[in-house]
Amino acid sequence: MADEAIQAAAEQIERAQTDKALRPSIAGFFDESTNTVSYVIHDPATCEAAIIDSVLDYESASGRTSNSSANRIIEYVTSKNMKVTWLIETHAHADHISAAPYLQQKLGGKLAIGRGIIKVQDVFGKLFNAGTDFERDGSQFDRLFDDGERFSLGTIEGIALHVPGHTPADMAFIIGDAAFVGDTIFMPDFGTARADFPGGDARQLFRSIRRLLSLPDETRLFLCHDYKAPGRDEFAWESTVRQQRENNVHVKDGVSEHDFVEMRTSRDKTLSMPKLIMPSVQINIRGGRLPDPEDNGVSYIKIPVNAV
Template sequence: MKFARTSASSGAGSPDVTGFYDDATGSIQYLVSDPSTRKAALIDIVLGFRPQSASTDPDSVDAILRFAEHEELEIEWILDTHPHADHLMASSLLKERLNKPNAIGEKVIEIAELWRGHYNMPDAFDPRADFDHLFQNADQFEIGDLPVRVILSPGHTLGSISYVVGTDAAFVHDTFMQPDVGTSRADFPGGSAATLYDSLQTILQLPDHTRLFIGHDYGTDNRPGPAWESTVLEQRRHNAHIGGGTSKQAFVKQREARDKTLALPDRMLHVLQMNLRAGRLPDPEDDGRHYLKIPMNTF
């Protein structure tokens, strides 16, 4: 793992946050912890996947768990923000290894129904069986002594959620990018640029000092290294797509035009079949192997 860095707690009620960068997909994985109790949660952890050979590896999982052990952190939760289209979720593997609950937003049920149609697999995907908790908007739980609040943040997908942890940390996945990049795409099935705008505005209502931790970064010509932390104030003032009070109409026009130029992620049709099972492979067939079904000429 090439890049990892920790954003330290600012004091009582503020979590430590370590981000781990996945080079293959530009994804950021998070370990968020309560400094006072040493309790922690994992957010959007990646299971390695090579589409060329349809093979998986646990290298990222192993590295993050070693870090948590070194820091003497006890992981209480395995969290995801949405069924990812660009990387394979490690939720199922982590649940097996740690025997801790895994969770995602409740609208994953609607996303599963949508993708059953795209895959022509009417009996596939049962999120209630593969996830221990399906969070609703405004649900609350704890990481150690830190309160966590769930915010429904659709747009990139119809069921994405954000986690607001303690007094000053929010994990906002594929909504914002870094301020110099802008925002995330909204053209996947179930996505909506207009809905994404509303979600961005909800996040911007958090206190100015709130640290925002995003789902992806790829660097820029002026900033070659990955970055994933900003603040609400920085995003409100400087975000390339929405900063300075961009109207909804202007944002939607810009976002939809940009999305038309983007290729689909090379892993999407592979990994969504597994991510709608919390990253679990399809059941083995009579030869003991696992198989994926890929729709042709659909997208």
């Protein structure tokens, strides 16, 4: 059966490649403490903007949060007189906390994520013993995207693609000729995302990546993280489908699904858990909001002992 969502995304990209007015302007904001790239994407014709994968600053030793990373984005948006219509999360991150609620309070916009967040809420709601007060229906978000669902950013077309494997909720968002692929894939010299978190699946990840790499060769791919591969001195977060197909060290053309799954599974067994996984997931499944304060007015992060 034809992949109608990918076909629609490819047609959208091709239109944008031939018509400059259909291409978004993109600014990346790199947070070196979490190796995360947040993006502000806007339509030059209308100044409507989307913010993807924002970062809330968090000091794990003290449990204190701050907003310097988010404030950089606010300053940029306001300096360009943009109107934020979307606050998008590619998935419930395990390596940083989302600043979406803070940005929404300051700038507006609808908070969106893939519908798979419901599965992630169920799994981690049990792990953190979140209780019956924690809704596991995605209601913490304003919009839950399904595979192939269309949206717009001003006059620019957008389409959401479900790309599970790293987590069940991972989505890629195609806006004009640009694809924001979250944690599916990294720069060609670094490879691909891990697939050993609860609900992750290396075989699914391979298929999701190959699905993305079936988009037109010159599709611009914007990545959520960079860790500077050995031998590279600069951080980087943009590539193309062609570059990934020719050079990705884990999943370039010619790598079989079997070989990828074997490599990814073996490699993941050697990796430590992200240092912020406990606070990040616990907050991000709530749409970036802290757990409700207890009777002393303080919010608490749970750390399950010997449970993972």
